[in-house]
Amino acid sequence: MSHGSAAGLWRIELLDGSRSAPLDFIDPHLSIHRLGSGVRVHRMPLGRGEVVERQGLRLTTPIRTCADLLRRGPRDEAVVAVDSALTYRRVGRVRRAPLLRREQIAAALGKTSQGSLRARDWLRLTDPLAGSSAETVARLRMYDADLHPESQAELRTPDGSRRVVDFLFRAAGLAVEIEGYAYHGTREAHRRDIDRFNQLLRCPEIRSLLRFSAEDVFRRPAYMVAEIRATLASLTGDSK
Numbered sequence: 001m002s003h004g005s006a007a008g009l010w011r012i013e014l015l016d017g018s019r020s021a022p023l024d025f026i027d028p029h030l031s032i033h034r035l036g037s038g039v040r041v042h043r044m045p046l047g048r049g050e051v052v053e054r055q056g057l058r059l060t061t062p063i064r065t066c067a068d069l070l071r072r073g074p075r076d077e078a079v080v081a082v083d084s085a086l087t088y089r090r091v092g093r094v095r096r097a098p099l100l101r102r103e104q105i106a107a108a109l110g111k112t113s114q115g116s117l118r119a120r121d122w123l124r125l126t127d128p129l130a131g132s133s134a135e136t137v138a139r140l141r142m143y144d145a146d147l148h149p150e151s152q153a154e155l156r157t158p159d160g161s162r163r164v165v166d167f168l169f170r171a172a173g174l175a176v177e178i179e180g181y182a183y184h185g186t187r188e189a190h191r192r193d194i195d196r197f198n199q200l201l202r203c204p205e206i207r208s209l210l211r212f213s214a215e216d217v218f219r220r221p222a223y224m225v226a227e228i229r230a231t232l233a234s235l236t237g238d239s240k
Contacts, residue, residue, distance in 0.1 A: 001023065001024060001025060001057055001058070001059040001060070002024045002025060002026040002042060002059065002060045002064075002065065002068055003024035003040075003042065003060075003065065003068050003069060003072060004021050004024055004069070004077075004081075005021075005023050005024040005025075005059070006024070006059040006060045006065040007065055007066075007069065007081055007085075009054060009055065009057065009059055010054075010059075010062050010065060010085070010099060011089070011091040011092070011094060011096045012062065012065065012066070012081050012084050012085045012091075012099070013080060013081065013084035013089060013091060013133050014077060014080065014081055015076060015077050015080055015133065015137075021040075022038050022039055022040040023038060023039050023040065024040050024042065025039065025040070025041050025042065026041075026042045026043075026044055026046055026060065026068075027041050027042070027043050027044075028044065028045050028046040042068070042072075046060075046064075047064075047111065049061070050063075050064040051064075062085055062099040062100050063100050063104050063105060063108050064108060065081075065085075066078075066081060066082050066085050066100065066105050066108075067105055067108040067109050067119070069081045069082070070082065070105070070109065070115075070119035070120075070122050070123055071109070071115035071116065071118075071119045072115070073118075073122075075122050075125075075140070076136075076137060076140055078119075078122055079122055079125050079126055079136055079140060080133045080136045080137065082102075082105065082123065082126045083126050083127055083128070083130040083133075083136045084133070084136075085098070085099045085100055086098055086099075086100065086101070086102060086126065086127075086128035086130075087128050087129065087130065087131075098128070101128075102123065102126060102128060105123055106120065106123060109123065125139075125140065125143065127139065127151050127152075129151055129152035130151065130152075131152070131166070132178070132180050132214075134178050134179075134180055134214040134217045134218070135151075135166055135178045137217050137218060137221075138166075138167070138176075138178050138212065138217045138221075138224065139151060139167070141217065141221040141224065141225060142167070142225065142228065145225045145228075145229075147169075147225070147228060147229075147232075149167040149168055149169045149170075149174075149176065150167065150168045150169075150170060151166070151167060152164055152165075152166065153165050153167070153168035153170070153175075153205075155168075155200070155203040155205055155206070156203065157199050157202050157203055158202055158204070161199065163196070163199055163200050163203060165177060165200055165206070165209075166178050168205065168206075169232060170205060171236075172207070172232050172235040172236050173205060173206055173207030173208065173235060174206075174207065174208050174209075174210065174228070174231055174232055174235055175200060175206045175208070175209045175210070176209075176210050176211075176212070176228060177197070177200075177209065177210070177211045177212070178211075178212055178213075178214070178217060179211060179212065179213045179214060180214055197209065197211070207235055208231055208234075208235060210227060210228060210231060212224050212227075
């Protein structure tokens with residue numbers, strides 16, 4: 001198994017639309033012509049050590065899987081997957097450690113020229129500090145709109161407590177937080193969340209804080225970008 005199918009077994013997150021995708025396989029011998037509906041065969045070579053056995057199945061390694069996703073695209077799906085593989089993530093009920101490093105993917109992309117130029121461009125858009133798929137897509141939407149905040153910016157409150165904000169436009173003093181789909185879970189978790197945002201607003205670097213839901217990111221990205229632009233303009237006095 002390879003591509004998105006291998007990603008699922010490695011607990012690498014994909015965009016929601018990828019869950020109904022066909023099963024992916026690589027045919028390194030270029031001998032399989034058709035396996036029926038629901039199966040997608042990729043005819044390409046496989047290097048030594050790029051396939052392992054897991055849960056009784058043969059599948060591509062995380063490095064090869066991410067490289068293949070970057071070569072194939074689309075961009076958002078590939079960057080979401082690589083961001084997930086690069087960092088700690090809770091997938092389902094399992095907390096998974098990082099599976100690889102960005103330089104390992106870069107080295108894998110350098111072994112072949114097929115699709116690698118575009119893939120290396122997309123690899124540069126990844127962020128090993130991204131905390132969720134929603135954060136990754138938000139970052140990509142801002143990038144497409146020529147907005148380039150710091151990601152996972154570390155700040156200190158006046159009492160010295162450490163706080164991390166998803167995105168920070170430091171010059172303007174605008175922080176942007178992305179809320180995942182998951183509910184707070186308990187009243188205590190909700191209380192801690194409220195306290196965290198209050199603490200962020202006490203950081204001297206922050207003049208304004210915007211919060212967007214995962215639904216905003218995935219379904220209303222134009223609204224999110226417009227709100228960020230308008231707030232930046234009000235903070236900097238730029239009416240453009």
